[in-house]
Amino acid sequence: MPLDPEFMQYPMRRKGMDHDLYPAANMFEQPKVTWPGGKPVALMVTVAVEFFPLTPNDGPFRAAGHMATPFPDYRTFTARDYGNRVAIYRMMDALAAANIPVTAFTSSALIDRTPALIDDIQAAGWEIAAHGRDMNAVHYGGMSAELEQQQIDDCLAAWSARGVTPKGWMSPGRGQSDATLSLLKRAGIEWTADWGNDDMPYAMNDGPIAMPYTDELEDRKCITILGQGENVWARQIIGAADWLASEAEIHGGRILHLALTPYIIAQPFRIKFLRDLLALLAARDDLWGATGSEICSAWHARRNPAG
Secondary structure (H helix, E strand, C coil), X not given: CCCCHHHHCCCCCCCCCCCCCCCCCCHHHCCEECCHHHCCEEEEEEEEECCCCCCCXXXXXXXXXXXXXXXXXXXXXXXXXXXXXXXXXXXXXXXXXXXXXXXXEECCCHHHHCHHXXXXXXXXXXXXXXXXXXXXXXXXXXXXXXXXXXHHHXXXXXXXXXXXXXXXXXXXXXXXXXXXXXXXXXXXXXXXXXXXXXXXXXXXXXXXXXXXXCHHHCHHHHHHHCCCCHHHHHHHHHHHHXXXXXXXXXXXXXXXXXXXXXXXXXXXXXXXXXXXXXXXXXXXXXXXXXXXXXXXXXXXXXXXXXX
């Protein structure tokens, strides 16, 4: 017995995914981008400057890196705190020595908890991108619209009181609800790093620009989750830079995203690997180092439909 033709009818049967979050688009089919100075690859270095409360919010999930053992988990809490007390300053020195711009995804709770750290981040010239209030303020499907709106408002209001207007956003744990994108757009956020499904920015239908977040090269994932050696992690980043540069010769500019976590890569037994890696990246003539917002702006301005 043949199937009823109705079974073959599906309104989302088309090129791309079956949603309306963003237009169907393959990055190899996109207009070519040229970065400033004719560089084939934009280098986007981001640092996670996060506050993990000692008591986790046991909602639908805990943000990666959160407390692990029963309360009070001082072992994990102090390890994370080490990142903001000690390790981040090694990282500042290493990045300054390489003269590489930085975007810091920063928990707004640190404005009150460690104002001197925020002063030092600003003095270093790092771009501040919003990262929620703290690592308890996750976004997730099914949360109330009022709670989600409040979390975004509280975070951005804290930065506004500090005199900072973040253009970028990364949700704690990179979680989102169905409403997060539209809420962020209405709040004035220009780009988000929650979507890691491309090596280039792309436009959402109702939301900020999606900027690449290369989870597979993140220091926390490679070193502590996958157990790779620091030298292996560094070689993979150089390999990614080489590949993206060769790809850019054909398809136009690409982005190399390097996601760093102070309590991971800036430990005293690891910082040399970061310093050596940054020196190699800084010495390349095919990389344009820029903040997330600078890269997003250049992408807007430099797409070449006729390229």
